[in-house]
Amino acid sequence: MPATEVHRGPWATEAVDLVRAVSGGLLFGIPLLFTMEVWWTGTSTEPGAMVAVLGLTFLVVVVLNRTSGFRSTKNVRLVDAVMDGVETVALGLLSVVVLLFVLQEITLDTPLREALGKAVYEAMPFGIGIALAHQFLRKSREGGDEGEGSTSSASTDRIGATVADIGATAIGAVFVAFNIAPTDEIPLLAATMGPGELLALVGVSLAVSFGIVFVGGFSNEEQRRSQQGILQHPVTETAACYLIALVCAAAMLWFFQRLELGAPWDATLSQIVLLGLPASVGGAAGRLAV
Amino acid sequence: MSPRAARSAAEWTTFAVASLLVLTLLAVIALDAAQTDTPAAPVAKQSGPVEEVGGRFHVAVAVTNEGDETAEAVQVVASLQVDGDTIDADQTVDFLAGGDQVDLIFVFDDDPDDGELQVAVSGFTVP
Numbered sequence: 001m002p003a004t005e006v007h008r009g010p011w012a013t014e015a016v017d018l019v020r021a022v023s024g025g026l027l028f029g030i031p032l033l034f035t036m037e038v039w040w041t042g043t044s045t046e047p048g049a050m051v052a053v054l055g056l057t058f059l060v061v062v063v064l065n066r067t068s069g070f071r072s073t074k075n076v077r078l079v080d081a082v083m084d085g086v087e088t089v090a091l092g093l094l095s096v097v098v099l100l101f102v103l104q105e106i107t108l109d110t111p112l113r114e115a116l117g118k119a120v121y122e123a124m125p126f127g128i129g130i131a132l133a134h135q136f137l138r139k140s141r142e143g144g145d146e147g148e149g150s151t152s153s154a155s156t157d158r159i160g161a162t163v164a165d166i167g168a169t170a171i172g173a174v175f176v177a178f179n180i181a182p183t184d185e186i187p188l189l190a191a192t193m194g195p196g197e198l199l200a201l202v203g204v205s206l207a208v209s210f211g212i213v214f215v216g217g218f219s220n221e222e223q224r225r226s227q228q229g230i231l232q233h234p235v236t237e238t239a240a241c242y243l244i245a246l247v248c249a250a251a252m253l254w255f256f257q258r259l260e261l262g263a264p265w266d267a268t269l270s271q272i273v274l275l276g277l278p279a280s281v282g283g284a285a286g287r288l289a290v
Numbered sequence: 291m292s293p294r295a296a297r298s299a300a301e302w303t304t305f306a307v308a309s310l311l312v313l314t315l316l317a318v319i320a321l322d323a324a325q326t327d328t329p330a331a332p333v334a335k336q337s338g339p340v341e342e343v344g345g346r347f348h349v350a351v352a353v354t355n356e357g358d359e360t361a362e363a364v365q366v367v368a369s370l371q372v373d374g375d376t377i378d379a380d381q382t383v384d385f386l387a388g389g390d391q392v393d394l395i396f397v398f399d400d401d402p403d404d405g406e407l408q409v410a411v412s413g414f415t416v417p
Contacts, residue, residue, distance in 0.1 A: 054316075090312050114389075114390060
């Protein structure tokens with residue numbers, strides 16, 4: 001089925017644009033969110049340097065907004081790029097503050113300057129991702145729809161689509177999370193997370209995965225909604241692919257000898273759920289490419 | 291993609307909220323900058339009672355940077371004097387931002403309550 005443009009009202013369109021923006025930010029910015037050197041850089045940053053980083057981020061995203069941006073529009077004038085740039089920076093900041101809270105890198109006890117520095121530094125890659133949101137996976141939007149839904153064997157289609165989804169989720173999960181799995185950040189963050197934080201992380205991972213595939217309006221979202229696979233209902237697909245992302249996360253941790261037999265199960269679970277966030281972001285992106 | 295039309299009310303709302311957020315952030319950074327920074331001043335003190343765990347004695351120590359500037363490689367030394375002997379233990383805190391606190395545990399074979407325990411910061415690096 002060819003992808004079709006869905007008619008939405010202005011508020012719904014705006015909501016989709018914002019979800020697309022945050023999704024793009026996650027796709028580009030999640031590796032640096034798990035990099036302790038960025039936290040440390042942010043922690044020791046003086047206020048003047050924070051303003052400079054914000055200004056540089058703003059300039060970069062304004063330039064990117066002229067050619068890409070996160071909205072479904074073209075012929076972007078400079079004034080639009082500047083206004084979208086303000087929104088990009090704000091969305092980047094908001095996204096990273098929420099995620100840093102979930103990861104316990106910012107808490108209510110964190111000194112103000114430390115929290116500001118971490119947010120400002122982490123917001124830069126998120127801002128770039130937001131400004132490139134519409135560019136991500138555009139190729140599959142333009143060329144990936146041919147032949148979908150046109151074959152006669154429905155059951156073969158369903159199994160084939162399901163296998164393709166599982167494979168794409170696993171490949172995407174490995175693609176994004178593989179370079180995070182062996183790092184010390186995973187056990188470091190896992191040590192600080194209690195059951196409440198882990199549940200929040202599961203919720204964020206599921207919401208992000210759902211948002212990227214079914215809300216963000218990326219590439220072949222409509223095609224995905226119309227696909228025939230066993231997992232193709234948005235809710236079941238999101239849940240099943242999150243489980244696949246968790247299995248991939250566990251496999252990657254095992255591969256890098258980060259999981260040990262006999263280790264406390266809750267510490268092991270924390271690491272898997274933590275790596276499950278980048279894995280589910282990658283898995284969602286991978287499914288869009290199918 | 292379609293050519294850019296005039297901004298909708300929804301887009302103006304997003305822009306207004308985003309502008310408010312960015313301006314608020316800049317104001318908070320400016321207020322922070324207006325405050326005079328005090329040099330890094332990490333201090334260490336015992337933060338809880340001694341606990342016996344597996345036949346050894348755990349002492350909780352809180353290291354707090356009472357200054358505004360960051361301290362790196364903070365060396366924390368705990369000296370326990372028991373029956374005329376001195377047992378030294380040390381740990382390093384990689385990174386301590388201004389106002390930040392890190393909790394450490396020192397482990398001794400002897401009960402610190404039977405002797406005299408001193409905990410102190412012996413040095414740190416200014417980044």
